[in-house]
Amino acid sequence: MLNVGKHTHVEILEKLPSISKQIQEKIDNFGDDENPISIGNLGDIISKHSIWQKRFPRVEPFYAVKCNDVEPVIRILADMGLSFDCASKIEIQKILELGVGPSKIIYANTNKPLSFIKYAADKGVSMMTFDCEDELIKIKKGYPDAKLVLRISPQSNYKVKLDLGKKFGCHPMHTSKLLEMAMKLKLDVIGVSFHVGHGCLETGAFAAAIEQSRKVFDIGLAMGFDMHLLDIGGGFPGEKIQNVETNITFEGIAEVANKALDDYFPEKDVRIIAEPGQYYVSSAFTVAVNIITKKTCTDKEILAPDLDLLSKPTERNEPVRVYYVNDGIYGCFLLCLTDPGCFVPSHFKDTDAELYTSTIWGPTCDSLDLVIDNVKLPELTSGDWIFFKDMGAYSFATASSFNSMPKIKEYFICEKRLWEQVYNANSSEHSCKIEQNE
Template sequence: MELTELIRSAAKKLETPFLVIDTNYVKENYSKLRNSIKNVEIFYAVKANSHISILETLRDLGSSFDVASKGEIIKLMDLGISTKKISFGNTIKKEVDIKFAWDNGVEYFAIDSEMEVEKIARNAPGAKVYGRLSMSSNDSDWPLSGKFGTDADHLIEILKYAKRKGLKPYGVSFHVGSQSYNKYKWKEAILNASEVFEKLHKEKIDLKMLNLGGGIPVKHTKPVPEVEEIGEIINESINEYLGWVKGLRVLSEPGRSMVGNAGIIASRVLLRSRKGTQNWVFLDTGVFHGLMETIENFRYEIMVEGKENAETINMTLAGPTCDSVDTIYDEVELPINIEYNDIVYIMNTGAYTSEYATNFNGIEPIKVYTITELEKLIQDEYVLVEEKI
């Protein structure tokens, strides 16, 4: 997302921290994905950012949605989104949530264990289930292997068990890892998925759906493959390994790639100090108020207002709370002359920031504004920054 004069002006006049969202980027990302993967059906992963403006934008574009809970289903239903366009992609579901989803028309449920099959069979008899394959995700910034999915042989047995329990084995899903830098991971995953399709076909169970999950990266501090490049690999791999499947449905569950570049966080420096030989800078936002992913060293691009070309030195960047976990980066290059009240922009932070924010220490969660809201606030000369009142 471009750092515009509107955002700069807002950061100077409004109380920070805040996240600004521009849904024009969401529209562009949706269009790129639709045009890059042949016949793809997009199921936006609501967990990435459930702001109403994003959900309404995607609804109006015709998107479907991937959910993780009853709460997300209700939020979509309240926006007039049909439950026929919702997939319950969490493999660890409460039975009451399964029943609520089924009773309200959700048809698709993810599984990766026998017990989950049993829970769905009890509460959503006849539902369509898709099994999640585990994937090595060493080429990603946010690995998802271990907790989710299972190996191909086990997944085959799980889907056969699902059929015996009265459910409809419907497809295979995977996730190559969030913010994946290796476009060939999708080729590897599709090849693995094809093994499940082929072996079940021999046992007269014909799967109909391939769910590509998420993982398409957003540009931060390292080069990333473009969605068009990833789409080309996906299209070739589906044709090579699953071209024999009649009427195959291809789903994608973008989260970060749909909204990551649609947001910028504006923050301010609360304190600069020295501890031993290390310089520390503390912001008014941190791990507990939007930047949780940095605890795994997820690297965002950081800009300081008016000091973009200044000499830099290595510093420690931290948040405002009374918890040592609230350390954003142990080492990051910041302007040597960064000081109290400087405005700091954390770029391309539209995904997994406001959703993770808490009120820990009694500090309010990060505010969220759309571009339209920001324009109105500036015109109305809303709340001035506390230090300047």
């Protein structure tokens, strides 16, 4: 067992047991406590980084801290030499406190309070994004020497689950005007960025955005800016359970994006960076929840939202099993609101157990708090546990204290051979960061 940070332990194991065995072991040691639990496999994050380096040799990852900022995650990423995308003063502070230098941070929020800009100036975090005139005026006041990256909103019809372009980014048509204003203010624009959106469903979105970035890049060069950076944002999938709707993979995106980079940015002195969040952490985390209450509903009493189940009989005309579990959208399952069915439950019953149409609700007194509707599960009872894989992204980072439900209990594990890829077994090099447990 090793200590990471102030309160967190990492269990280093020769070989990892199956995830259901790991959860079972934690639950067995719980006693009467039924808090939801999470198991974070840091080895998974180490492997993801190796894959990134292999598939994206030209693209430097700046991990998007907002996605999952638990200390063992950001620490291991820092120790592997990653850079970081920060969205606020506190995120910058957290990353600097790990000993990461300011040049390894991009402040990639296009809406920055003036005091945060001044904080970035004070700490020397010079790279930051902008997408409008007002932001340029604030930056001129707070950090006139900042290195600016113009975020565009790529225009295409490629499908994504959550389009960020509605809220962020300058329409490519308006970029000249914005760059002229930056020139007038004597600000230093060094490049272009975009984010294709969360849950990119078509690899072509990256190629289109890279092509549009090139046009903006050239406008900047023609105006006399020293354009030398392209930031291809986030949106790279990180789940183990592949998206069956599209079959889109990280490898598929990398192939398309690499080709577009070679086509549109062949110059080797253009620095290419990205802001992956979910890619690094989704598959590393599993969350287990406990069933508080079960109902078996045979008629229109069933409380289910899109209530397909109300109007249509279930396949076999059977009663629907309704479970209330101890974590929901106000805890780790916020993504269920925007992407229903994104987390699929697993159980500890026999694999050949009969399955029933079921609905899973979260624990709060709010009817928005639905984890999943119309899913097949064996017969479960209150006190039973179920678990969800691929829970590392936008889960712990977005959890609230609504209804003051118990906080999730966090565990961290790592396979020894992967741990030793980052921390030499006999070296004291990292002893200030990772201390042997007494």
